[in-house]
Amino acid sequence: MSFNATESAFEGFRLARRAPLAILAWAGAYVAFFLVFFAVAGGNLVNIISLAERVEQNPSPSMSDLTMLGQAYGAMMGLALPLSLLFGAVLATAVARSVIRPQDKRFGYLRLGRDELRVLGATLLVAVLMFVVTMGGALIVGLFAGLAAGTGASWLILPAVLAGLALVAVAIWLAVRLSLVVPMTFAEEKIALKESWAMTKGRFWPLLGMAILAGVMSILVGLLGSIVIAPLNLIFGGLNSLIGAETTNVVALLTRFWPALLIWGVVNALLSAAQAAIIYAPFSSAYLGLKGERRA
Numbered sequence: 001m002s003f004n005a006t007e008s009a010f011e012g013f014r015l016a017r018r019a020p021l022a023i024l025a026w027a028g029a030y031v032a033f034f035l036v037f038f039a040v041a042g043g044n045l046v047n048i049i050s051l052a053e054r055v056e057q058n059p060s061p062s063m064s065d066l067t068m069l070g071q072a073y074g075a076m077m078g079l080a081l082p083l084s085l086l087f088g089a090v091l092a093t094a095v096a097r098s099v100i101r102p103q104d105k106r107f108g109y110l111r112l113g114r115d116e117l118r119v120l121g122a123t124l125l126v127a128v129l130m131f132v133v134t135m136g137g138a139l140i141v142g143l144f145a146g147l148a149a150g151t152g153a154s155w156l157i158l159p160a161v162l163a164g165l166a167l168v169a170v171a172i173w174l175a176v177r178l179s180l181v182v183p184m185t186f187a188e189e190k191i192a193l194k195e196s197w198a199m200t201k202g203r204f205w206p207l208l209g210m211a212i213l214a215g216v217m218s219i220l221v222g223l224l225g226s227i228v229i230a231p232l233n234l235i236f237g238g239l240n241s242l243i244g245a246e247t248t249n250v251v252a253l254l255t256r257f258w259p260a261l262l263i264w265g266v267v268n269a270l271l272s273a274a275q276a277a278i279i280y281a282p283f284s285s286a287y288l289g290l291k292g293e294r295r296a
Contacts, residue, residue: 003289005206009213011285012278015098022098023273025108026091030269033087037080044076089120091276096186099284115186122185125193126178133174137167176200176207183284199290210282218278225271 016023038045051069093116094109144160177200184192184199200207 003203003206003286003292005210005286006213008282008285008289009210009217011099011281012214012217012274015095015277015281016274018102019098019105019109022094022105022108023270023277025110026094026273026276027266027269029087029091029108029110030272031265033083034265034269037083040083041076041079044072044079047072048076085124086116086120089123090116092123092182092280093119093186095277095280096183096284099281100183100187100288115189118185118189118191119182122181122191122193125191126181129178130171130174134167134171137163137170141167172208173204176204176211179207179211179283180287180290182280183287187287199287203290207286210286214279214282218275221274221278222271225267228267 048069051072090110090112093111096119097104097109097111097115141160141163144163145157178193178196180196180199181192184195188195
C-alpha cells in the first residue's frame with residue numbers, strides 16, 4: 001500500500017460504505033454522551049443560553065452580565081471538559097481501529113481500555129505542546145501590537161502582522177507533523193509523538209492537502225445536515241426552547257423538552273459521527289500508506 005493524499009482524504013466515505021453500522025454505533029455513543037453531558041451540566045447550559053440571549057438583546061451589556069456569562073461557561077466547562085476529552089479519545093480510537101484493524105468490529109469498534117487511554121494521553125500531550133507554542137507566539141505578537149499602540153510607532157505594525165502570520169504557519173506546520181499521532185499511538189501501542197514526527201518528514205504538503213480536503217467535505221456534510229435539521233428546529237424548537245427555563249431542574253427539563261432535545265440529539269449525533277469518520281479516517285489511511293511505503 002502506498003500513500004495517496006486524495007485517496008486517503010476520502011477514506012471516511014469508504015468507511016461509511018464499508019461499515020455503516022459502525023457509524024450508527026458512533027451516533028448512539030454521541031447520544032449517550034449528550035445524555036450524560038446534559039445530566040451533568042444541563043443546568044449550566046440552560047443558564048448560558050439565557051445569559052447569552054440577555055447579552056445579545058442588550059445593545060450595551062453590563063460588565064456584571066458578561067461576568068456572569070463567563071462564570072457560567074467556566075462552570076460548565078469544568079464539568080464537561082473531562083467527559084469530552086475521554087469521549088473524544090474513545091471515538092478517535094474507534095475510527096483508527098476501523099481503518100487499521102477493520103476485522104475487529106465488535107461493538108462498532110468502540111472500546112474503553114488501554115488503547116483509548118494511550119490515545120487520550122497522546123492527545124493531551126499534543127494539545128499542551130500546541131498551546132505552549134501558540135501562546136508563546138501570541139505573546140510576541142501582542143508585544144509588537146502593544147508597542148505599536150503605546151508608542152504610536154506605526155512601523156511596528158508590520159512586524160506584528162508578520163509575527164502573526166508566522167505564528168499561524170508554525171501552528172499549521174506543527175499540527176501536520178503531529179497529525180499521525182493518534183493512529184500511530186493506536187497501531188504501535190505506545191505514545192508516538194516522535195514516530196509521527198519522523199513519518200511525516202517530507203510529507204507536509206500532501207498531508208496538508210489531505211486535511212484541507214477532508215475538512216471541506218466535513219463542512220459540506222455539516223451544511224447539508226443543517227438544511228435537514230432547520231425545519232425540525234422550527235417544529236420542535238431545538239435548544240432555543242430552553243431559553244427562560246434556567247431555574248428548572250434537569251428532570252423537569254427532560255420531561256418538558258424531551259421532543260426538542262431528542263430530535264436535536266439524534267440528528268446532531270448522526271452528523272457528528274459522519275463528520276468524525278470524514279475527519280479522522282484519512283489520517284489512519286495515510287499512516288497505513290506511509291508505513292507501506294517505508295517497508296517497501
